[in-house]
Amino acid sequence: MVMKQFSPPKLLSRAKVRNVMLLNLLATPGLGTLAAGRWVEGFCQLGLSVAGFVALMVWFVRQMIPYYGMMFGDSNAPPVDFFLLKLGAALFLFAWVWSLFTGSMLSRQVSQQEKAAIQMFGAGQVRLSEPEIHQSMATIPDWQRQGEVISRVYAFKDFPAAIKFVNSVALHAEQVQHHPDLDIRWNKVLLKFTTHDAGGLTERDFAMARQCDALNLG
Numbered sequence: 001m002v003m004k005q006f007s008p009p010k011l012l013s014r015a016k017v018r019n020v021m022l023l024n025l026l027a028t029p030g031l032g033t034l035a036a037g038r039w040v041e042g043f044c045q046l047g048l049s050v051a052g053f054v055a056l057m058v059w060f061v062r063q064m065i066p067y068y069g070m071m072f073g074d075s076n077a078p079p080v081d082f083f084l085l086k087l088g089a090a091l092f093l094f095a096w097v098w099s100l101f102t103g104s105m106l107s108r109q110v111s112q113q114e115k116a117a118i119q120m121f122g123a124g125q126v127r128l129s130e131p132e133i134h135q136s137m138a139t140i141p142d143w144q145r146q147g148e149v150i151s152r153v154y155a156f157k158d159f160p161a162a163i164k165f166v167n168s169v170a171l172h173a174e175q176v177q178h179h180p181d182l183d184i185r186w187n188k189v190l191l192k193f194t195t196h197d198a199g200g201l202t203e204r205d206f207a208m209a210r211q212c213d214a215l216n217l218g
Helices: 014-027 031-035 039-070 083-123 130-137 159-176 203-217
Strands: 144-146 149-155 181-185 188-193
Touching (some): 014 031, 031 039, 159 181, 159 188, 188 203
Antiparallel strands (some): 149 188
16 A cells, blocks of 8 residues: 555654644744644634734834825824724734644644553563454455564655654654564565564554554554
């Protein structure tokens, strides 16, 4: 199966999420969201913040021009029109709050990933019985079992696509501390899982296999 060009959403670390929130809240709303790979949300937030800033600048220029004119004439100060000021502030504030919400959701996802990693680590210490292995194999039909190892070959359109997939797998494997044996042959990637500490296959191996399949479908 060939992986799509815009593969699965990024699996973010807690440090990455912190940087995303700092970019959104202290720099420009939307920049951090884009850095997190949330393209639709990021461009919408960035567009709103830019539109708000432009509206504020237009309001400022429109208010300043008559005052500069007063320096060379006797005209009175014009009434202040607050419409663009309110519009610009509202757009920018909405983008800022939206980006804050996005950051909090990403932080929650990281917490859930860490919780799942802890649970999977515990499950990884228990070797599965033969009936349990057969039941788990049914959830990953594209994988093969060879003794106490499960494996699958993924095929991609080219070498960069294969490496992109490997990088995604490596990031998730590092987060959950369960690493595969892998072999890269241009557009093909071979992954193998087993739990050495348990002396065989555990739920940890099958959970990683399912996650790799999900990354491939992104």
